[in-house]
Amino acid sequence: MLRLHNTLSNTEEEFRPLQEGAVRFYTCGPTVYDYAHIGNFRTFVFQDLLRKYLVYSKYHVVHVMNITDVDDKTILNARKSGMTLRDYTARYTDAFLEDSRKLRIDPPDIMPRATDHIPEMVALIRSLEEKGYTYRKDGSIYFSISRFPGYGRLSKADFSGAQAGARIDSDKYDKENARDFVLWKARKEGEDYWDTEIGPGRPGWHIECSAMSMKYLGESFDIHCGGVDLIFPHHENEIAQSECATGMPFVRYWVHPEFLIVEGEKMSKSLGNFFTLRDLLAQGHSPEAIRYLLLSVHYRKQLNFTTDGLRQAQSSIQRLEDFVLRMKERGNDGEPSPEFAAEISRARKRFKEAMDDDINTSAALATVFDFVRMVNQRDTQSPIPPNDAAAAVEFLQEIDGVLSILRQQPELLDEEIAKQIEARQAARKRRDFAEADRIRAWLLSQGIQLEDTREGVRWKRL
């Protein structure tokens, strides 16, 4: 059974969904004001992994991820680029989906955009107004945290004394309490706005997640995921809004992946260590290596993202790919021997145990490498027969359905490449090694590495 660390209780809990066999899963998606950076993708890769593991564990999963397409930054950037908000955010939404695809992140089942759900947000705000949780000031509507006793439960902060001791915060929104947050922002000159029954303006950031998650997943749902930085204030505020509006517990399990740092320092544009996925791919790193590095460290631990780490990740993946390649050569017929099938069951069990333990990816990867070494050892003693080899490949692919780190190598070579390999073999046969070496070097320059083995020549793409 899966155990997950729940931020609400600050402990690991057994995961039991509200409805047996089904998981209602919400993840905070990107604000589409620019290309997503590698830190964003740590969180998104983790969420994808969690989702895939839930599916692997036979749950029916409904995954909702929002797109925040209206906020200060999107409005500002759209205006700077002379585009409409809609066109501008559509461009970066597409870019985000394309980047996600490269990292083998599955698209969510439902991907609602904030601007498509203004009526739902307005309804939620009205309901909060009717229940007396809000106040208005200059056309904006604020949520008063002092009226929600549970405020601070998620972030473990005590706000009960905040009012008395709070400095009068004379910021632009004129809140009663410094921690109060805006549900609806009054229309400002030159900014996008919506004419609604609660007045002209635009939604605050927090309300969109409450409105959209509850619309698609119900007033109570199972898992809500987002980076640690969202615990406060974003998720704290979501709980306040949602629970005050519905009187129901909002989310059962809050799961928060830690931050990523780059080369030992916080990623920031001023330090010059700020990378988008596109930057890294342009530098020649493979998406698989990036994904591997992102998920090789437990999600609740800070991850130090380095070029050396990427290099190591690439080598680690290579080991697994070489294994699959070698086993595939053995052919594919028949059922595995009972003994080998038992080895696979054992490996699968160990993999699940690691993943069940709060998604312990480091330990899970270790079980995969253990399996590979075990098979290789046997293979060294006496060659693995085709039936067992095929089962081994199938098992690795099963695991990769969760991890998604193995490249799908094209099975076929270009004709030209195939010809050259043959030509080299011929040259070797007539002991024209100069020619053979020339061809080998040429192939390498084409990204094809040859391995001369007892069984013959093998190629692989680098």
Add this chain to the structure above:
RNA sequence: GGCGCCGUACCCAAGUGGCUAAGGGAGAGGUCUGCAAAACCUCGAUGCAGCGGUUCGAAUCCGCUCGGCGCCUCCA
């Protein structure tokens, strides 16, 4: 100032009270090979930042010290 995380071999990284401290990368040795590379196998910390303490027993619990990082404001 308040809250929190981390420090395990050359590098990355599991393990959080009890068998020989996972796994990967790099390195060394071996197998194979025309050579080379690749691949595969083998090896690798008597010790877990330091110092004290609790315990029959600690990397794992407690205290102190040193070092690194994060959050408390927009942020994945």
